[in-house]
Amino acid sequence: MSNLSEHYSPTTGKRLGLLIIIMVAIGGVVSTFWAKNRWWFPPVASQHGVDVDRLVTITFIVTGFVFVLVHLVLGIFVWRYAAAREERAIYWHDHRTLELTYTLVPAAILLTLISMGAVTWARVHSPVPPQALRIDVLAQQFAWTFRYPGPDGTFGRTEVRFVSRDNPRGMDPADPAGRDDIISREMHIVVNEPAVALIHSRDVLHSFFLPNFRVKQDAVPGMTTQFWFTPTREGRYELACAELCGVGHYIMRGQVVVESKNAFETWLAGQTH
Numbered sequence: 594m595s596n597l598s599e600h601y602s603p604t605t606g607k608r609l610g611l612l613i614i615i616m617v618a619i620g621g622v623v624s625t626f627w628a629k630n631r632w633w634f635p636p637v638a639s640q641h642g643v644d645v646d647r648l649v650t651i652t653f654i655v656t657g658f659v660f661v662l663v664h665l666v667l668g669i670f671v672w673r674y675a676a677a678r679e680e681r682a683i684y685w686h687d688h689r690t691l692e693l694t695y696t697l698v699p700a701a702i703l704l705t706l707i708s709m710g711a712v713t714w715a716r717v718h719s720p721v722p723p724q725a726l727r728i729d730v731l732a733q734q735f736a737w738t739f740r741y742p743g744p745d746g747t748f749g750r751t752e753v754r755f756v757s758r759d760n761p762r763g764m765d766p767a768d769p770a771g772r773d774d775i776i777s778r779e780m781h782i783v784v785n786e787p788a789v790a791l792i793h794s795r796d797v798l799h800s801f802f803l804p805n806f807r808v809k810q811d812a813v814p815g816m817t818t819q820f821w822f823t824p825t826r827e828g829r830y831e832l833a834c835a836e837l838c839g840v841g842h843y844i845m846r847g848q849v850v851v852e853s854k855n856a857f858e859t860w861l862a863g864q865t866h
């Protein structure tokens with residue numbers, strides 16, 4: 594013990610404590626003022642996206658507060674109780690009130706955060722509104738294509754055995770419902786109206802990621818996954834693949850256009866069948 598206290602003087606403790614406090618302060622300032630505009634989300638453009646952002650903000654505030662608090666206390670304790678020659682640490686075996694406090698308080702905070710998340714999740718993944726615009730999204734190495742059901746409102750049948758170079762979706766040539774289907778390399782949707790993406794993959798796992806809309810859904814070979822959302826702002830947005838799907842993953846991007854009902858109808862009418 595005497596050896597230790599010769600090496601670790603109260604000055605060392607003060608320096609270490611101060612270092613922890615300074616690091617927390619620098620980290621807080623840098624992330625607030627410098628990283629905020631570089632590493633933050635792109636502007637939100639969907640209804641549920643606002644709820645998602647609110648959840649993220651609340652979570653950051655709560656966890657950030659606890660993070661700073663814990664490290665300040667750590668710094669202060671290192672400072673205050675650095676190896677003093679005679680002082681001994683207080684020790685007790687049981688402290689019911691203290692144990693209950695540090696168990697129940699974090700549990701209550703976490704339960705609150707989780708419940709808020711669960712409520713938002715349930716709303717985001719609620720049943721698709723019947724009037725939603727349906728878009729068949731096909732992911733393949735390394736591109737996105739979109740299909741609209743055409744004037745008859747029905748998608749033509751697809752089957753794996755029909756997939757070929759000229760027929761990447763595997764449209765059944767015998768199905769009349771498929772004759773008027775419209776295939777596009779851009780996804781167009783109507784502002785303030787729900788749209789549902791019915792997502793397929795032709796080869797490997799991909800992920801349908803619309804950062805502005807806070808939408809992310811895996812594209813899984815052999816099944817249809819879906820995500821419905823309501824865009825709230827007109828404009829042109831990025832669609833990215835968020836699942837490492839091969840050497841061309843980085844170029845697997847698409848465009849999503851949110852426009853008025855009129856502009857959408859005009860665009861759709863101009864598409865070749």
Ligand SMILES: [Cu+2]
Pocket residue numbers: 732733734735798799800834835836837838842845
């Ligand atoms: Cu991909």
